[in-house]
Amino acid sequence: MSIDLTLDRIRRLLGVLTYTRPTIHIAGTNGKGSVCALVSSILSAADPPLAIGRFNSPHLISVLDSISIKNRPISEEAYFSAKETVERTDKENAIGASNFELLTCTALVAFEHAAVDVVILEVGMGGRLDATNAVSDDCILVSALTAIDLDHQAFLGDTVGAIAREKSAISRPGRPFAIGPQVHPEVTDVARSVVAAVGGEVIPLPIVTLANWDDTLDGPAPPRDSAFEGSSPRLVQVSMACFTEPIRALLPLHGAHQLANLRVAAGIISAALTHPSCEKFGLGLRVRITPTAVARGIANTRWPGRLSYHTLALQAQAPVEPSGTQKLLVLADGAHNPASAAALADYLVDLLEEPRSPQGVPSRPLVLTFVLALSHSPPKTPAQTLAPLFALPERLPRGRQVRIGAALLRFTPPAGMPWVRPEPPSVIRAAISTLVLSPGSSIDLWPDSAADADTTNSDANEEEAAGKSESGAPAPLERALRWAAGRHAAEQEDALVVLAGSLYLVADFYRLLASLGQAQEIWGTN
Numbered sequence: 001m002s003i004d005l006t007l008d009r010i011r012r013l014l015g016v017l018t019y020t021r022p023t024i025h026i027a028g029t030n031g032k033g034s035v036c037a038l039v040s041s042i043l044s045a046a047d048p049p050l051a052i053g054r055f056n057s058p059h060l061i062s063v064l065d066s067i068s069i070k071n072r073p074i075s076e077e078a079y080f081s082a083k084e085t086v087e088r089t090d091k092e093n094a095i096g097a098s099n100f101e102l103l104t105c106t107a108l109v110a111f112e113h114a115a116v117d118v119v120i121l122e123v124g125m126g127g128r129l130d131a132t133n134a135v136s137d138d139c140i141l142v143s144a145l146t147a148i149d150l151d152h153q154a155f156l157g158d159t160v161g162a163i164a165r166e167k168s169a170i171s172r173p174g175r176p177f178a179i180g181p182q183v184h185p186e187v188t189d190v191a192r193s194v195v196a197a198v199g200g201e202v203i204p205l206p207i208v209t210l211a212n213w214d215d216t217l218d219g220p221a222p223p224r225d226s227a228f229e230g231s232s233p234r235l236v237q238v239s240m241a242c243f244t245e246p247i248r249a250l251l252p253l254h255g256a257h258q259l260a261n262l263r264v265a266a267g268i269i270s271a272a273l274t275h276p277s278c279e280k281f282g283l284g285l286r287v288r289i290t291p292t293a294v295a296r297g298i299a300n301t302r303w304p305g306r307l308s309y310h311t312l313a314l315q316a317q318a319p320v321e322p323s324g325t326q327k328l329l330v331l332a333d334g335a336h337n338p339a340s341a342a343a344l345a346d347y348l349v350d351l352l353e354e355p356r357s358p359q360g361v362p363s364r365p366l367v368l369t370f371v372l373a374l375s376h377s378p379p380k381t382p383a384q385t386l387a388p389l390f391a392l393p394e395r396l397p398r399g400r401q402v403r404i405g406a407a408l409l410r411f412t413p414p415a416g417m418p419w420v421r422p423e424p425p426s427v428i429r430a431a432i433s434t435l436v437l438s439p440g441s442s443i444d445l446w447p448d449s450a451a452d453a454d455t456t457n458s459d460a461n462e463e464e465a466a467g468k469s470e471s472g473a474p475a476p477l478e479r480a481l482r483w484a485a486g487r488h489a490a491e492q493e494d495a496l497v498v499l500a501g502s503l504y505l506v507a508d509f510y511r512l513l514a515s516l517g518q519a520q521e522i523w524g525t526n
Contacts, residue, residue: 010101010134016089019108021053021116022281023139024268025132027123027167028146030340031180031261034253034303035146036120038265042297043118044071046288053111054120055104055132058414060305060507067107069114071302082110100124104131117283128169137172141278142271143200144178144264145170147257148187149339160184168194176203176271176278180264183339203275204241206266208259211237211248218248231309231331231351238266238294242273242286249295254307255347262298269294305334305506307347312518314478314485326485329496334503336375338384344500345388349395352402352496365401367495368392369484371477373411373505374423382423382431385501390435390443405444405487406432407480411504412511420504446483477508478516 024039026032033056040054051070059066065073086105090097097105104124111119118141123130148164168191171177177200179191195202213221213235222233233250236259240247251262272278273285310330335344352366370389374382393402408425429445474482481497488495499509 007129007131007134009095009097010105010131012093012095013086013090013097013101013105014108014134014136016093017086017105017109019112019135019139021108021111021119021139022141022283023119023121023135024141024272025121025123025135025143025170026146026268027127027130027144027170028180029149029163029167030337030343031146031257031264032122034258034261034306035144035180035264035268036122037303038253038262038298038301039268040068040071040120041301042265042269042289042294043120045293045297045300046285047290047293048288050117050283050288051114052118052120053107053114053116054122055107055111056122057100057103057124058417058503060503061510063103066103067110069110069116074110078110078113079106082106082113085109098131101131104134108135123167123170126163127167129166130170133170137175140172140175141281142176142178142268142275143170143172144180144268145187145191146180146261146264147182147339148184149337161186161190164190165194167191169198171195171198171200173199174201174277176201176275178203178205178264178267178271180205181260201275203267203271205263206241206270207239208263208266209237210259211235222250233299236262236298238262238298240266240270240294242270243291243294245291247291247294247298249298251298252301253303255343256350257343257346258307266294304510305332305503307331307333307344310509310513312481312513312516314482314516326488328481328485328488330481330499330509331496332499332506332509334506335500336385336502337380338388341385341500342388344498345392345395348389348392348498352392352400352494353397365403365494366396367403367488368405369487369495369497370404370406371409371480371484371497371499371505372406372428372501373409373508374428374501375411375504376421376423382428383434386428386431387435389498389500390432403444403487405446405484407446407483409476409480409505411502412508414504422502422504444487446480475512477505477512481512 026035036054036056040052043050044052054068055066057066064076064079067074067079083106086102086109090102121132121135123132127133145168148160148167164187171194177195179188179202182188192202218235231254233252236249236251238247238249251258253261269289273289278285310332311327312330313325313327315325333344335341374385393404396402408428410422410425413422414420432443484497499505
C-alpha cells in the first residue's frame with residue numbers, strides 16, 4: 001500500500017489549529033523511543049516539577065498510550081476532545097489529512113489544551129516528510145538522531161546514508177542537534193552535513209560509563225530482581241558539561257545499547273540547559289534540573305516492551321506430565337529488524353553467561369524459549385531478522401547446555417494501519433530452518449508442523465489476543481506460553497521466555513496479561 005508522504009496537508013491543518021509548546025524532536029531507526037522515555041522522565045523529575053507531554057508511535061496497547069501527559073497515557077476524555085477538534089477542523093477546511101496526520105495533530109492539540117511545559121515528539125517514520133516535522137521552528141528546543149540502520153527502505157532509501165539524510169532533516173536553524181553513537185560511520189558524516197546545511201549546531205554528547213557500586217557514594221546496593229544478574233538495574237556514571245561533577249544513577253533500561261541512548265538523552269538535557277537558543281522559552285531549566293533530578297529521572301524511566309521483564313502463572317501443557325501451574329519469566333522486546341535483534345542477542349549473551357564451576361563447566365542447563373511474530377516488510381527478510389537470535393548458542397560459553405525452542409505466531413494487526421501485516425508462521429518456520437545452528441544442536445518448534453502453525457494462527461484477532469477465541473479456548477499466544485511453561489517445568493534448569501519480533505506481539509502479550517487477571521504496571525510513575 002502506498003503512503004502519501006507530504007507535509008502540505010498537516011501544515012494547513014496546524015495553520016488553523018494552535019500549537020506553541022516547547023518541543024524536543026527525536027528521529028532514528030532504533031532507540032528513539034527509549035531516548036524519549038529517558039528525556040521525559042528526567043524532565044519530569046525537575047524541582048519544581050515540569051509537566052511533560054510525549055507522543056510516540058506506533059501505540060503499544062491502545063491509541064491512548066501513544067499520547068502521554070505527565071508520564072501517563074492520556075485520558076479518554078482528553079483524547080476524544082482533542083480528536084473531535086482536529087477532525088472537525090480538517091473537515092471544515094476540506095484538508096483531507098491522513099490518519100497519522102490527524103493523530104499527530106490530536107496529540108499536539110491535547111498538549112496545548114493541557115498547557116504542558118515541554119513536549120517530547122518522536123518521529124513516526126523518516127523525518128523530512130514525517131508529520132511531526134510540521135511543527136514550526138519557533139517551537140523546537142532540541143532535535144536528535146538516534147542509531148540509524150536499514151529499515152523502511154521502500155520509503156526512505158536503500159542505504160544507511162540515504163536514510164540518515166531523511167531522518168536528519170528534522171534539524172532546525174540555530175537549534176542544537178544531538179547525533180547518537182552510530183554503527184555506520186557514514187551516518188554521522190551525512191547527519192553533520194544536513195545539520196550544517198540548515199544552520200543547526202551539532203552538540204557534543206556526554207560520556208556515559210558503567211560504574212562499580214560504592215557504598216560510600218551510592219548507599220546499600222539494591223537487591224537483585226531475579227535469577228539472572230543482568231536483569232537488575234545497572235549503575236552508570238554520566239559526565240555532562242552542564243554540571244561540574246559526574247552523576248551516578250541506576251539505569252533500569254537493559255542492554256549495552258541503552259548506554260548509547262542515555263548519552264543522547266543526557267546530551268538533549270545538557271543542550272536544553274545551556275544552549276542560548278533555549279533560554280527564550282523561559283522554562284528555568286538551569287535551576288529546576290539538578291544532578292539529583294537527573295539521577296532520579298534516569299532511575300524512574302520506564303519503557304515497556306523493550307527488554308522488559310514480566311512474570312506470569314500459566315497451566316503448563318505437554319511435554320511435561322502431569323501438567324500444573326508454572327511461573328514463567330518473560331523478557332518482552334520489540335526487536336523487529338536485524339539491528340535491534342542483534343542488540344537483543346548481545347544482551348542475552350551477557351545475561352545468560354554463567355560463572356564456571358571449579359571444574360570449568362556451568363552447573364545448570366538453560367531452557368530458552370522464543371515466542372516470535374514478524375511483520376511482512378521486504379526487502380527485510382525473516383531470516384535476516386532472526387539470524388542473531390538463532391546464532392546465540394554459538395556465542396555462549398563452551399559447556400553451557402542450552403535447549404532452544406520457538407513458538408511461531410501472528411500478531412494482531414494494528415487498527416488503521418492496513419499496510420502492517422504479519423508474516424505467516426510457516427514463513428518464519430522456513431526462515432529458521434535456513435539458519436545455521438551449532439553442531440549437534442536441535443530446536444523444538446510449536447506448532448509441530450508448518451501446516452499446523454498457519455492453521456493455529458489463521459484466525460487471530462484482537463479478541464483472541466485478549467485471551468480467548470470465539471469458542472472460549474485459549475488464544476494462540478496463551479497456548480504458546482503454556483507450551484513454553486511445559487518446557488520450563490524442570491526445577492534444576494534455568495528458564496527464560498523471550499517474546500520478540502514485533503511490538504504488536506508485545507501488545508498482544510500485555511492484553512493477554514490483562515485478560516488473565518495478571519495485568520502489571522508497565523508505565524511507571526515519577
